[in-house]
């Protein structure tokens with residue numbers, strides 16, 4: 001039978017493949033410390049769960065308009081307003097009626113954005129390394145991906161000249177994701193402004209995946225919403241998954257100019273109809289209740305404590321083949337094992353087999369990730385401490401071999 005050949009271009013995500021191996025070993029009874037996943041180990045705050053249950057009991061169990069519940073869109077607009085410099089939340093930067101669309105999580109918001117923008121053959125610039133879905137989805141939609149090297153020595157931020165070198169007359173969009181998965185990179189204001197100006201000069205869309213916006217350790221990341229002067233070319237997407245430990249609820253949003261939201265609305269109507277209304281009620285509560293912002297800040301503080309735990313353990317070890325740069329945001333360490341001179345996949349497989357720790361190969365995120373592995377700190381302190389020590393012990397032995 002004939003099938004869509006476009007999917008031949010999409011290989012199984014190496015992140016999923018790594019997870020499958022880890023699960024298989026666990027099922028076979030091996031004690032594995034899994035530091036591979038990007039899912040908070042915290043439970044969703046009970047008040048958010050209660051809001052969802054209340055909504056179910058109140059009858060929010062039918063179709064609702066595809067754009068999303070007005071109370072949720074208002075809560076999203078209010079949060080976005082706080083990201084604009086100097087507005088203090090007084091003036092909503094996005095019109096909740098026309099410029100915000102509720103989605104089935106951040107991944108769906110990205111799908112809707114790309115489906116709204118791309119024509120077959122259009123080219124999209126994506127940093128290497130990046131979360132795999134950024135490139136895969138463009139290919140799935142018959143676009144062409146041009147990878148822009150984000151070198152470790154540049155803090156994993158592509159140089160402006162690298163963006164320029166990747167441009168062709170077919171380029172229609174760039175994708176950015178700060179804080180970045182897997183590197184935790186956060187750019188300075190000047191970098192972001194120059195990038196937006198570059199997009200303006202070449203008439204490109206800027207698709208900004210901000211799902212880790214609330215997870216930072218020192219400097220608070222700037223959202224593209226902080227630059228209203230570029231609003232007409234910016235698509236901002238975010239979700240409640242990481243901030244409020246709500247990955248399984250599947251709720252997020254995109255904020256963009258009305259013409260793009262109009263396309264995205266049709267794409268959403270013709271695929272999911274609407275996000276479950278009780279989930280939307282819980283999401284509106286999460287975004288607007290002051291205590292939930294404190295709960296989110298508490299989880300951020302826990303990630304900061306775990307990041308410090310990793311740094312403290314690292315400093316107890318003699319210098320060896322493993323180098324690390326503290327992430328500025330998100331909840332991953334991108335561990336540099338290039339000194340071993342082996343591929344990321346081999347390193348990951350050996351760490352899993354010989355040290356019993358599950359990680360993701362850096363090449364799951366692109367060629368520039370070769371020699372790196374991603375370790376999550378969205379896990380318990382005990383698992384992080386035991387897992388990271390096992391990795392360091394393994395790296396010392398492997399370095400001597």
Ligand SMILES: Cc1ncc(COP(=O)(O)O)c(C=O)c1O
Pocket residue numbers: 038104105106107108131177181209211238239240241242247251252
């Ligand atoms: C960079 C990035 N964007 C988007 C997502 C998707 O998140 P969700 O669909 O749960 O909002 C993830 C999940 O890991 C991610 O790492």
